[in-house]
Amino acid sequence: MITIADVAKEAGVSVATVSRVLNKNGPVSPAALEKVNLAITKLNYQPNVWGRRLRRKESRMLLIFVPTISNPFYASIVSGIEDEARSRKYETMLCITNGDQNREREFFELLFDGQADGAITLCTDRNDQEIRTVAEKVPIVQCCEFCENAEIAHVSIDNFAAAEQVVRYLHSLGHTKIGFIGSVNQFISSGERQRGFEAGMREAGLPVRKEYIAFADRDYSFGSGIAAVREILQKEDRPTAIFCISDVLAMGAIRAAGSLGLTGSRELSVVGFDNVEYATMMNPMLTTVSQPRYAMGKLSAEMLIRQIETGEKSGSMYLEHKLVIRDSTAGVALG
Amino acid sequence: MITIADVAKEAGVSVATVSRVLNKNGPVSPAALEKVNLAITKLNYQPNVWGRRLRRKESRMLLIFVPTISNPFYASIVSGIEDEARSRKYETMLCITNGDQNREREFFELLFDGQADGAITLCTDRNDQEIRTVAEKVPIVQCCEFCENAEIAHVSIDNFAAAEQVVRYLHSLGHTKIGFIGSVNQFISSGERQRGFEAGMREAGLPVRKEYIAFADRDYSFGSGIAAVREILQKEDRPTAIFCISDVLAMGAIRAAGSLGLTGSRELSVVGFDNVEYATMMNPMLTTVSQPRYAMGKLSAEMLIRQIETGEKSGSMYLEHKLVIRDSTAGVALG
DNA sequence: ATGAAAGCGCTAACAG
DNA sequence: CTGTTAGCGCTTTCAT
Numbered sequence: 255m256i257t258i259a260d261v262a263k264e265a266g267v268s269v270a271t272v273s274r275v276l277n278k279n280g281p282v283s284p285a286a287l288e289k290v291n292l293a294i295t296k297l298n299y300q301p302n303v304w305g306r307r308l309r310r311k312e313s314r315m316l317l318i319f320v321p322t323i324s325n326p327f328y329a330s331i332v333s334g335i336e337d338e339a340r341s342r343k344y345e346t347m348l349c350i351t352n353g354d355q356n357r358e359r360e361f362f363e364l365l366f367d368g369q370a371d372g373a374i375t376l377c378t379d380r381n382d383q384e385i386r387t388v389a390e391k392v393p394i395v396q397c398c399e400f401c402e403n404a405e406i407a408h409v410s411i412d413n414f415a416a417a418e419q420v421v422r423y424l425h426s427l428g429h430t431k432i433g434f435i436g437s438v439n440q441f442i443s444s445g446e447r448q449r450g451f452e453a454g455m456r457e458a459g460l461p462v463r464k465e466y467i468a469f470a471d472r473d474y475s476f477g478s479g480i481a482a483v484r485e486i487l488q489k490e491d492r493p494t495a496i497f498c499i500s501d502v503l504a505m506g507a508i509r510a511a512g513s514l515g516l517t518g519s520r521e522l523s524v525v526g527f528d529n530v531e532y533a534t535m536m537n538p539m540l541t542t543v544s545q546p547r548y549a550m551g552k553l554s555a556e557m558l559i560r561q562i563e564t565g566e567k568s569g570s571m572y573l574e575h576k577l578v579i580r581d582s583t584a585g586v587a588l589g
Numbered sequence: 590m591i592t593i594a595d596v597a598k599e600a601g602v603s604v605a606t607v608s609r610v611l612n613k614n615g616p617v618s619p620a621a622l623e624k625v626n627l628a629i630t631k632l633n634y635q636p637n638v639w640g641r642r643l644r645r646k647e648s649r650m651l652l653i654f655v656p657t658i659s660n661p662f663y664a665s666i667v668s669g670i671e672d673e674a675r676s677r678k679y680e681t682m683l684c685i686t687n688g689d690q691n692r693e694r695e696f697f698e699l700l701f702d703g704q705a706d707g708a709i710t711l712c713t714d715r716n717d718q719e720i721r722t723v724a725e726k727v728p729i730v731q732c733c734e735f736c737e738n739a740e741i742a743h744v745s746i747d748n749f750a751a752a753e754q755v756v757r758y759l760h761s762l763g764h765t766k767i768g769f770i771g772s773v774n775q776f777i778s779s780g781e782r783q784r785g786f787e788a789g790m791r792e793a794g795l796p797v798r799k800e801y802i803a804f805a806d807r808d809y810s811f812g813s814g815i816a817a818v819r820e821i822l823q824k825e826d827r828p829t830a831i832f833c834i835s836d837v838l839a840m841g842a843i844r845a846a847g848s849l850g851l852t853g854s855r856e857l858s859v860v861g862f863d864n865v866e867y868a869t870m871m872n873p874m875l876t877t878v879s880q881p882r883y884a885m886g887k888l889s890a891e892m893l894i895r896q897i898e899t900g901e902k903s904g905s906m907y908l909e910h911k912l913v914i915r916d917s918t919a920g921v922a923l924g
Numbered sequence: 925a926t927g928a929a930a931g932c933g934c935t936a937a938c939a940g
Numbered sequence: 941c942t943g944t945t946a947g948c949g950c951t952t953t954c955a956t
Binding site for chain 3: 954
């Protein structure tokens, strides 16, 4: 292993000078600069990160908390974060919690013992208590999901408005009996989308019928979506449209409808949420709400780095969603 | 920040004793042990990793190279790796290369400058040259995909045998005109599955017809799958079954068939590969080949850690695949 | 503009 | 069984 001392000897200067060249701080004469650079390339020298970090007490490492990577929803958010981090010379580490509290805590330890400078969370519950205490001590930015009534920076879309818009769209198609599939999880998005749905119904002068609302499990699993939709569709006066708070649930809805003999969007219109890649692989292709995921990730990283470097928290940022209309929605069938 | 010296002072012992307690090596009297542990909890002391790593020259960090996380195929492999790594007290870092050579090289740097002890690659091309030179210097294990004729450890399934089995199954259903959708990428799995397909056809006494073979783009994208399948199905004497080397391509096949008026598996049987979660969300549910992904990840990590700790390379390991029969395959329609 | 030297927090060899 | 001490490789005063 080549050390800074080797380079200094090779260049005929002191380690201090080499260090100054490496970090481009302090004054260095052109002659010395040249000699040092020569020595560095000749020896193929790489500064040792442990020595540097021990000395500087900084890690230049960002943590990204995701519940799972089996959900393609997270891919482009992570890309956005990583691209921004790299351009600012930070490394990133994906912390896959798998919904396991212990694992989550172990990852938090990395923040406390200085292995990471800050974290972006993609999966905090609306009432998460732990994140509050963590965020008091280290820089945190929440992306997509966030904790209510907490002074922690976050970036997300306006889930309430998006859900309202879905209802407005469905109503414009002539639907008056509209169902809703939520989730029993504690994500703020789930709650806001439900509130937005209910507000949208009221604005449209439509009744919010308890029997048209059902909930999938916390992971939006396909199976639980099927079960929830079945529950609703087996009511005798069934809805003609269903708004699901995730695309996978929407796929479940279409499957459940099919198995009950309701095929095609004229029999049952379905709207999803998130616009994951698979939304266009389905038949029919899913009408859904798209979030600017890459941009959200990038902005989160920007905010986190600012917080790390300046200490100032960034507050809340809301980005624009978009309703993407495809084949899974249609006007109400006559008769 | 609390240091080992603080603990030593608090406990009334030397730093050496504290270190011995921390690392459970060297002899320590019960009395001293007690005092030290008390001090540690009282001060809430966390050893500084940079100091430790600088001293020990080990990182206890494993790299995992994946091309993307938007493909759920990788999720359980990564879980397998992470679980094994954690149980052996290693940390892991997901290196998402996005097919970018530069990014890949930057991640390799982490191995060279000691930030990581070894790596597991999930996406090496069959003819990748770079990995050979890297593997000469640092511990590497390849998972699923690997480099041909290289002395680098790997774990995978027998892709050739799996493809043969698919053909045998299709033939047993009465299919004689069987198409194949491969990929233009350079993965060994793509090549082996094609070779296995052709061997299977020959064994069954069936002709391998050039016009029944087409290729999707390197990422197995849905759209390119549709295009490839269309190409084949528009031949006048079209095949009655198609074997696709990935599930996403199989989804594309079903979509393409549908758009040409061929609906249902009696009109066109389709077999996929990988058994990703979405394979059961489709209608029809996909017949596919399942790889023991979690086990493969776990084994890869075991092998890598052994290589790191003992220096001995582990050679090649093959695990069992499984043909999972669902609804997308059926006997040939009469007439 | 440059170099000597202190010290970041830790481990381990050595002496007791 | 315990303590003293010499570094690991680096950055950064403080002299010069």
